[in-house]
Amino acid sequence: MRWQPFLLSGLLLFGTGCGASSASTPPSAGADSPVESTSSAASTPGEDLDWWAYLAENSESVGLVFDDGRGTTWSTGADEPKPFASTRKILHLAAYSLAVADGEIDPASTVTLGEWEAYYLEGTDGGAHPAALEELGIDPADKDQEVPIDDVVHSMIKFSDNTGTDLLRDRIGDQRMLDAAARIGWEPTELPNFLGAAIALLMPEHADEGHDALAERYLADEEFRSAVLEQKLPNWDEQVAWAEELGRVEPRHIDELHRRLVEDGLGEQAAAEIAVPHLSWTQLEGVTAKGGSFPGQLSDSWALRHDDGTLSSITFVITGMSMEDWGAGLGGGHQMVIYEALQDPEAAERLREAVGAE
Template sequence: MSMSRRSLLVAVGAATPLLLAEPSSAQSPPDLSTPEGWLSWLPANRDRVGIALDDGRGAQLAHAASAPMPLASAVKVLHLAAYAEAVVGGRLDPAEQVRVGDWERYYLPTDGGAHKLSLEHLGVPADESGYYAADPDQRVALREMVAMMITYSDSAVPDLLRDRLGTREVLAAGRSRGWARPDVRSLCAEYLFLALPETAPPPGMPTEARRSWGFAVERRYRDDPALRQRVRERLLTRPLPPWQQQTAWASATAAGAPRELAAVHRALAGGTDPVSALAREHLEAPTAGHLPPGVDGIGFKGGSLPGVLACGLSVRRTDGAIGSGGLVLHDPASGPRELRSADPALPLLLALRDAAWRDRLAAALGR
């Protein structure tokens, strides 16, 4: 399976924007946008990476595959699966025209421009800031919003979906596909904890209590225009906290294991039911025009936060074999530029294509 580096980087970059603005750094970062860059970086950084890989033909590779690590936007595959189940079950109408202002009730401009790109893609004019819709009463189809969640990693859409469907629906979508205890939180609230520290829970709060706290903060933000305006003014006029504070914050966000991430992608890629088919339409759309011979579809969802990279993917081959993988990189000591150009899908795709390269990857991981 060969894919041009340009098409691969365009596809992965579109789905995994850096979520927070980064300060400049004079340090030369490792080049994790190339195969050799990954192989040279991994031996000294094995404890920062978890990988689960199954090529669908009997070859597997696992390294810290069951260790929970922050997932960033890779977790949104769960919201997509829940959406697909609700559409097939008649609980959501993909053609529903959603008011953009209601979408933006869950939005903070801390997403590296993902929402801005979503508005541009959908032809929704932005206001003078460039980040919000000029006309909050303009409407877009729900299916288009979900596409923006996958293609540009818009982070307001998953909260809107989870709030409408219920957290249990999103949890169940993961459990039924091999993710026993998904860590589903309010993304809006997690970003608020960084941007508006006075909303954050006390340090050391257990994960379950933190989730409940976050849902309450999200509801307040959703229903209080004055709070949303206050956050908007702060984020558009003041810098975010220092980089080390950002990486510490990211380390406490929603986590999962590479094996669980891979399991959900494998289930959706191999499912013959309408729910899986609908989810695949979204997951495979970014690479649909760049498929190599012998491949029917490449589906993935990546994510990034300061010090965090994650990707879950699947490869549907024309002979029926399905490869799948999950990769999570957590390096809170990384500098602000070190992971900027990193391509988390690259090592997984190469390992699914090339047995010799998979062996080199295993050696770099000390397997």
């Protein structure tokens, strides 16, 4: 049976001639200036990578933290900041869960679809937002429809809706997010603004203004908004260079945040009871997960609650992927490797050896 990938992660896909207002598509064989694969593990178009071979050949591009919950831990690049794309949204969930647990946010409180979509930049999320609306049964034409904020959070985790992520950050406030990070000793150098980051990619001449400022202009200035919507996605190399510098976090912070959030709610058990159902969207028994992807990179943070109550976890990121390898990697085969390693000590040891971890 083919592995069903659990990667719906707010992608910015390489496209040719696609405006920001048009949905982009993965590269075809005829795309301009394709980056050829140099990996012997690369598969033919439409097939997944041989991930065991690929990881062994590209171990220098991997960041990984493993903890089996029984005393065995190992890592590679745990303290080296890596771009974690949408996997960082675990922090948004942590801040939201703590705010709900403290009575500061009512999960049944609502926003209108119009308020939610104020942050939407069509064609830059791999179809995540439309997919979320479809599952929730929301008519995209009804901008006055009320949506519970908890449904927005669900969309952020399961579909990796960037639009909902930016809305949630504004609703819970930056201090809540910083406080959540501080509970594991993490001091983020930046908080994600996915709308602003996308604008910086589309209009690099404005990048120095900062992602938050660009997002504010988009929300408040109709002329600027129209100009953004007229832009075309840049080429693959430019997208990769942009993504490589975006959202860099030490893998150990992502792993500890995930573990602590599901273990004890970062010190407030009620927060764990809010967060775990959101992270359990894969329907794999005992698994909590969040993944992410931008051009040339894939990341995931998974945890598995075993029958004896122990919690094993893996936080994984790989960068520097060619267009061909990345496109094949979106099949989610790396997630099968993660899942096997969480379940089976022999698979975990095989993974450790493949990436050269200690």
